[in-house]
Amino acid sequence: ENGELDRSIRLVTTAYEGTSTEQPPKNPVPRNLLDAGDYVVFCPILRCYEHNLDDSSCGMNQDYWKALKGWCNSGISVMMLEYYNVSKFEDLPLVFSERLRHDLPTYYYAGVSGLTYMHLPIVNWGMRALTQTIYARLAWNPEEDVDQIMKDYFVSRYKGFADVMEQAYGLIENAWRKCSSWRSWSQHNILQNLLAWNGERPIKPLDTEYHFSNSDDIEISGRQSIESLKRAMGIINKARSTYRKKIQKECCTKLFPSAVNPVEQQKQSTDHLEYYLNEDRRLLIYGIDTMSLMTEMTAYYNALLFGNSQKAEIAWK
Numbered sequence: 001e002n003g004e005l006d007r008s009i010r011l012v013t014t015a016y017e018g019t020s021t022e023q024p025p026k027n028p029v030p031r032n033l034l035d036a037g038d039y040v041v042f043c044p045i046l047r048c049y050e051h052n053l054d055d056s057s058c059g060m061n062q063d064y065w066k067a068l069k070g071w072c073n074s075g076i077s078v079m080m081l082e083y084y085n086v087s088k089f090e091d092l093p094l095v096f097s098e099r100l101r102h103d104l105p106t107y108y109y110a111g112v113s114g115l116t117y118m119h120l121p122i123v124n125w126g127m128r129a130l131t132q133t134i135y136a137r138l139a140w141n142p143e144e145d146v147d148q149i150m151k152d153y154f155v156s157r158y159k160g161f162a163d164v165m166e167q168a169y170g171l172i173e174n175a176w177r178k179c180s181s182w183r184s185w186s187q188h189n190i191l192q193n194l195l196a197w198n199g200e201r202p203i204k205p206l207d208t209e210y211h212f213s214n215s216d217d218i219e220i221s222g223r224q225s226i227e228s229l230k231r232a233m234g235i236i237n238k239a240r241s242t243y244r245k246k247i248q249k250e251c252c253t254k255l256f257p258s259a260v261n262p263v264e265q266q267k268q269s270t271d272h273l274e275y276y277l278n279e280d281r282r283l284l285i286y287g288i289d290t291m292s293l294m295t296e297m298t299a300y301y302n303a304l305l306f307g308n309s310q311k312a313e314i315a316w317k
Helices: 031-036 062-072 097-110 126-140 146-175 190-196 215-251 262-268 273-305 309-316
Strands: 012-016 039-043 077-082 114-117
Touching (some): 062 077, 097 126, 097 146, 114 126, 146 215
């Protein structure tokens, strides 16, 4: 008001899970707020990533979509805050190409005017580099051709291994479709149930929420995911081995100074393919270990619940 700042000051607030702010206003937004350029960030922290946010058949998403549309129709500017690497996902090797392809343009056409997400990984992106790439491109232009974005990504990143690595990414994405049902801040997901368990014989089945039909379905889903992740690992290992043999053959007559740390090693190379494959491999090892642990703990829980001591012993070991 006194002219001491050379920029306009805007207020940002959040439409957040578990509070009344999640729901859109019942009354018209005051004109002075609209004129000031204030805006709201919509935060669907417990959303399902197996389904699009506007999928009316998904019990986890339908309320979010209704609330988001209400905010967009209120007249105030809305920014969408997504959770591709939220804390419960803990830097796991998750791929969201299908959700990004559909959801980001859908948000735009619903009236959303800005995007952000939590929590952006700083280093060691691995296969999550695809999420960063699609997200950044669609943030600038929601009508970009995602098929072309992905084609360019795989060719530029993996060269002659583009096709097989695209298969590996597909397996990884499929393995983590139920990531929100396995682990989120919801009190109904598998991880939260296991964390609250005292280790004694359970008195009730694990909460299957919306996306598991029964206790057996949880185990089956987990083992299918593990199998998909291991198949992806096989593809990565084969590509890595083939590439190493090729490089060894080409470089057998060349001498390179010894690198004393990863930064120097990366600087010496003009081709980062092995670096990317190694990064993918490390992240996928972590993903396989995590899904295996959750699945075996689920199997152990179920075996104790139904009094199957032999199965419980196998799962525990």
